[in-house]
Amino acid sequence: MTRSLLTLALLLLCLLPARAQRLVTQDDITLIAEKLYCPVCENIPLDDCGMPACLEWKDEIGRALAAGQSEDQIIAGFVARYGEQVVGVPQQPGLRALALVTPWLLVLLVSAGGWLTFRRWRRATPGPAPLPAVTGTAGEAEDYRQRLERDV
Amino acid sequence: MLAELGLAALALSFVAALYALVMSVAGERLHREALVISGRNAALATFPLLLVATGALLVALLTRDYQIAYVWSVTDPQTPDFFRFTALWGSQRGSLLFWCLTMSLFTTGAILLNWRSDRRLMPYSIAFMMAALLFFVGLVLFLENPFTRFWILPAAPADAQVVETALIPPGAVLPDATRLADTSQGLNPLLRHFGMIIHPPMLYLGFVGFTVPFAFAMAALASGDLSSNWIKATRRWSLIAWLFLSLGLILGGRWAYDVLGWGGYWGWDPVENAAFLPWLVGTAFIHSVMIQQKRGMLKVWNMFLVIATFSAVMFGTFATRSGVIESVHSFARSEVGFPMLAFWGTMTLIALALLLWRWQRGDLQDEHHFTGLLSRETLFVLNNIIFMALTVVIFWGSFGAPILSELFTGTEITLGVDYFMQVTPPLFLAMYVLMGIAPLSAWSATSVARLGRALFVPALLTGAALLLIGLSSPLTLVALIGYGAVLLAGFVAMVETVRGAAARRATRRESWPRALAALFGRNQRRYGGYLVHLGITVIGIGVIGSTVFQLETRRTLAQGETTRIDAEYELRYDGFERGLAADGRTINTATVTVFRDGAVVTQLRPRIDDYPDMPMTIAGAHSTLEKDFYVLLTGVDTAGAVATFKVYINPLVNLVWWGGLILILGTLIATWPRESAPERARVTQTLRGRRLEAAG
Structure with a gap:
C-alpha cells in the first residue's frame, strides 16, 4: 500500500512540470479574454481591444494558463487588481445578486402589476356581451370569411 | 460669411420656436385664432431657417473653411467629399444641429398634414413640439455652437492669443489659413464608412419622430380631447418613427459588423441599448394603440407608453451625448449633460402630472372592459408586459445596476454580454410565442x-x-x-x-x-x-x-501555411503588403485563401488601417445566405512573414439583414397613406367639436 502511494506520488511529481508548462492555444486565451473587459477603456471586451496594454494583458492570461492557473483564478486575479468593472457580471456575491436577481424581481413586479390591473379591469362593470361563439370548422370558416370581407 | 449666415439662421429659428410656443398656448387659452395661426406660421418657419443653418455648415465643410472650429475638428485636406457630407453628423455640434433639422422636418410635416383634420389638438401639439425643438436649438446656439471660429488676438498674452468664439472679438485678426489646414484633425476613423452616411440620420429620424405622437398625446391631455383622435392622428407618425428607428438599429448593426471588427453586430453596449429601449417601448405602444382604436380600452396605458417612449428617446439622447456612459458610440464628455438631464426630467414629470390629473378626474375611462382571459386584448397586454420587462432588464443592465452600485457601494461594475445573455433570452422567447398566438385570437374572447x-x-x-x-x-x-x-x-x-x-x-x-x-x-x-x-x-x-452556432478561433500562420478551421473550412495565408493611403493612414493588408472541402472558395483581404490615433480592423468576409466566413487580421510581424488571424464562421448571419x-x-x-375617409370624418368631428365649444 505504502509502495503504491509512493509510486502515485512520484508519478504526480513527474506530471507537475508537464502541467505547469502545458500548451496554451490562442483560443484558450480568447475564451478567458472574452469574459473580461479592458480595465482602462470602459465597455470594450478585452478580447476585442487592440490597445498595447490589452495585448499585454492577453499575453499575461496566456502565461497564467501555461503556469497552470484555472480560468476562475485568472479572472479573480484581474478582479482583485482592477476591480469589478473588468468582468461582465460582478464576482462579489452581494453585487452579483444585485445584478442578476434584481431584474427578475423587476420582471415579477411588472407582471404582478399587469395581473392586478387586469383583475381590476375584469371586476369592473362588464362590457357588452362577447360575440356569439362559433363552433365547428364550417362555422369558423364562415366567421373567418365574414371577418375578411369586413377587412377587405 | 457662412458662419454669420448659419448663426443668424440658428438664432432666428430659436426665436421662431419660442414665439410659436408662446403664441400657440396663448391662442388656445385666450381662444384667439389669430394667435394660434401666427404661432403655427412661426413653427413652420423653423424648418427653412434650420435648413439654411445646416446648409451653411455643409457648405463650410465642403469648401474647407477651417476657420470654423467644427470644420477644423472633423475634416482635414485629405478628407474625400463623400465623408465631408457625413462629417455633418460626425461630432457633437454638427450632429445636434442635424438633429434639430430632422426634428423641425417632422414638426413641419405634422403641422401641414394634421392641421385641418386635428385642428383641436394642434395648438398644444405645436407647443409641445416647439418646446422640444426650442430646447435642442438652444443647446446648439448656447452650448454646442457649430459656427464658432478661430481668431487671433495679437494684443493678448502668447498663450491666450488663439480664441474660439461665435462672435468676432474686438481687435481680432484671421488665423493663417495654411496653418489651420495643416493642423486640422480629420474625421474619426470609425465614421469613415459608407454605413455612416445613413445610420445616424435614420436613428435621429427615429428618435425625433416619436416627438410627434408624444406632442399629440400631451395635447389631448391638455385640451381635454381624450377620444382616440390623437391616436388616429399619430398612428402613421408613430409607424414612421418606428420604421426609421428600426432602420437605424439594423444599419448600426451592419456598421458594427463591418467596421468594429469583433465578428458580431450587437455587443449590448450601453449606447446601443439606449437606442434599443425606445424601440422596445415604441413597439409596445404600436401594439397597444390598436386596442384603444378597436375597443376603446387601455387609454391610460397608451398615454403612459407614449410618455415612456419619448422619455426613453430623451434618456437615450442624454446617455449618448452627455458622455455619462463610456462607449464606442458616445460623443465625448460635454456641457450638454446636465441641461439634457434637466429637460428629460422636466418633460417626463410634466407629462406624468398631466396624465395623473386627467386620470384622477376620471377623464380616461375605458369604453369597454376585458371579458375573457383568452382574447386578443389580453394577449396584447401580455405582449406589452413582455416588452416592458425587456425594457426594464436592459435598462437595469446598461444603466441601473452600474449607477446604483457606484452610488451606494462605490464599486464600479460592468454588466456585459454574460448578463444580457442570461436575462433576455427567456423574454425574447415569450415575445415570439405571443407573436405566434396573438394574431390568431379574436377580440373580446376566444x-x-x-x-x-x-x-x-x-x-x-x-x-x-x-x-x-x-x-x-x-x-x-x-x-x-x-x-x-x-x-x-x-x-x-x-x-x-x-x-x-x-x-x-x-x-x-x-x-x-x-x-x-x-x-x-x-x-x-x-x-x-x-x-x-x-x-x-x-x-x-x-x-x-x-x-x-458561431465558431470563433484565432490562428497564427506563416506565409504559405494552411490551417484547418473546422471540418469543412481551411485557411491559407498567402501574402502581406503595407502601403500609405492618401489620407495618411498605413494600410496593412493580408491576403488569405479560403478552402471548403478542399476546393478554393474565395480569396479575402482582411486589413488593419493604422490611423495616427487608433488602429481599425477591417474584416474580409465571404458572405452567403448560409453563413459568413469572416476573417480579421489581428496582428502581423514587421516583415509580414507571420500573421495572426481571428476567424469567425457566422451561420445564417445574413438573415439578420434580409429580415x-x-x-x-x-x-x-x-x-403607406390610403385612408382618406377617416381623415375627413376626423375633420368633421373636430369642426363640430369646435362649433359646440364656441357655442357653449
Missing part, C-alpha cells in the same frame, strides 16, 4: 379549442421545419426551443396571409398574385403587420444561428 385549431397548421409546419433542420445539422436544446418559437411566429404570419388570399380567391376568382396584392392593398395594417412579423422571424432565425429588409417593407406597407 376559446382554447378554437385557438388550438387555428394553431394546428402553423404548428405542423413548425414541427416539419424543425425536423428538416435537425436532420441537416445537429440542434442543441436551446436552438430547438428558440427556432420552435421563432418559426411558429413566422408560419402564423404566412398561413394567415395565405388563408386571406385563398378566401379572396374563393369568393372573387382572383389569381394568387392579384389576391395577395388586393389583400395587402385593402388592409395594409394587418398584412403589413404580418410581413413585419415575418421580418422579425427571419431576424430571429439569423440571431439564433449566428449566436448559438430587416422584410421588416422595412412590411412597415412601409402598413404606413
Whole structure:
C-alpha cells in the first residue's frame, strides 16, 4: 500500500512540470479574454481591444494558463487588481445578486402589476356581451370569411 | 460669411420656436385664432431657417473653411467629399444641429398634414413640439455652437492669443489659413464608412419622430380631447418613427459588423441599448394603440407608453451625448449633460402630472372592459408586459445596476454580454410565442379549442421545419426551443396571409398574385403587420444561428501555411503588403485563401488601417445566405512573414439583414397613406367639436 502511494506520488511529481508548462492555444486565451473587459477603456471586451496594454494583458492570461492557473483564478486575479468593472457580471456575491436577481424581481413586479390591473379591469362593470361563439370548422370558416370581407 | 449666415439662421429659428410656443398656448387659452395661426406660421418657419443653418455648415465643410472650429475638428485636406457630407453628423455640434433639422422636418410635416383634420389638438401639439425643438436649438446656439471660429488676438498674452468664439472679438485678426489646414484633425476613423452616411440620420429620424405622437398625446391631455383622435392622428407618425428607428438599429448593426471588427453586430453596449429601449417601448405602444382604436380600452396605458417612449428617446439622447456612459458610440464628455438631464426630467414629470390629473378626474375611462382571459386584448397586454420587462432588464443592465452600485457601494461594475445573455433570452422567447398566438385570437374572447385549431397548421409546419433542420445539422436544446418559437411566429404570419388570399380567391376568382396584392392593398395594417412579423422571424432565425452556432478561433500562420478551421473550412495565408493611403493612414493588408472541402472558395483581404490615433480592423468576409466566413487580421510581424488571424464562421448571419429588409417593407406597407375617409370624418368631428365649444 505504502509502495503504491509512493509510486502515485512520484508519478504526480513527474506530471507537475508537464502541467505547469502545458500548451496554451490562442483560443484558450480568447475564451478567458472574452469574459473580461479592458480595465482602462470602459465597455470594450478585452478580447476585442487592440490597445498595447490589452495585448499585454492577453499575453499575461496566456502565461497564467501555461503556469497552470484555472480560468476562475485568472479572472479573480484581474478582479482583485482592477476591480469589478473588468468582468461582465460582478464576482462579489452581494453585487452579483444585485445584478442578476434584481431584474427578475423587476420582471415579477411588472407582471404582478399587469395581473392586478387586469383583475381590476375584469371586476369592473362588464362590457357588452362577447360575440356569439362559433363552433365547428364550417362555422369558423364562415366567421373567418365574414371577418375578411369586413377587412377587405 | 457662412458662419454669420448659419448663426443668424440658428438664432432666428430659436426665436421662431419660442414665439410659436408662446403664441400657440396663448391662442388656445385666450381662444384667439389669430394667435394660434401666427404661432403655427412661426413653427413652420423653423424648418427653412434650420435648413439654411445646416446648409451653411455643409457648405463650410465642403469648401474647407477651417476657420470654423467644427470644420477644423472633423475634416482635414485629405478628407474625400463623400465623408465631408457625413462629417455633418460626425461630432457633437454638427450632429445636434442635424438633429434639430430632422426634428423641425417632422414638426413641419405634422403641422401641414394634421392641421385641418386635428385642428383641436394642434395648438398644444405645436407647443409641445416647439418646446422640444426650442430646447435642442438652444443647446446648439448656447452650448454646442457649430459656427464658432478661430481668431487671433495679437494684443493678448502668447498663450491666450488663439480664441474660439461665435462672435468676432474686438481687435481680432484671421488665423493663417495654411496653418489651420495643416493642423486640422480629420474625421474619426470609425465614421469613415459608407454605413455612416445613413445610420445616424435614420436613428435621429427615429428618435425625433416619436416627438410627434408624444406632442399629440400631451395635447389631448391638455385640451381635454381624450377620444382616440390623437391616436388616429399619430398612428402613421408613430409607424414612421418606428420604421426609421428600426432602420437605424439594423444599419448600426451592419456598421458594427463591418467596421468594429469583433465578428458580431450587437455587443449590448450601453449606447446601443439606449437606442434599443425606445424601440422596445415604441413597439409596445404600436401594439397597444390598436386596442384603444378597436375597443376603446387601455387609454391610460397608451398615454403612459407614449410618455415612456419619448422619455426613453430623451434618456437615450442624454446617455449618448452627455458622455455619462463610456462607449464606442458616445460623443465625448460635454456641457450638454446636465441641461439634457434637466429637460428629460422636466418633460417626463410634466407629462406624468398631466396624465395623473386627467386620470384622477376620471377623464380616461375605458369604453369597454376585458371579458375573457383568452382574447386578443389580453394577449396584447401580455405582449406589452413582455416588452416592458425587456425594457426594464436592459435598462437595469446598461444603466441601473452600474449607477446604483457606484452610488451606494462605490464599486464600479460592468454588466456585459454574460448578463444580457442570461436575462433576455427567456423574454425574447415569450415575445415570439405571443407573436405566434396573438394574431390568431379574436377580440373580446376566444376559446382554447378554437385557438388550438387555428394553431394546428402553423404548428405542423413548425414541427416539419424543425425536423428538416435537425436532420441537416445537429440542434442543441436551446436552438430547438428558440427556432420552435421563432418559426411558429413566422408560419402564423404566412398561413394567415395565405388563408386571406385563398378566401379572396374563393369568393372573387382572383389569381394568387392579384389576391395577395388586393389583400395587402385593402388592409395594409394587418398584412403589413404580418410581413413585419415575418421580418422579425427571419431576424430571429439569423440571431439564433449566428449566436448559438458561431465558431470563433484565432490562428497564427506563416506565409504559405494552411490551417484547418473546422471540418469543412481551411485557411491559407498567402501574402502581406503595407502601403500609405492618401489620407495618411498605413494600410496593412493580408491576403488569405479560403478552402471548403478542399476546393478554393474565395480569396479575402482582411486589413488593419493604422490611423495616427487608433488602429481599425477591417474584416474580409465571404458572405452567403448560409453563413459568413469572416476573417480579421489581428496582428502581423514587421516583415509580414507571420500573421495572426481571428476567424469567425457566422451561420445564417445574413438573415439578420434580409429580415430587416422584410421588416422595412412590411412597415412601409402598413404606413403607406390610403385612408382618406377617416381623415375627413376626423375633420368633421373636430369642426363640430369646435362649433359646440364656441357655442357653449
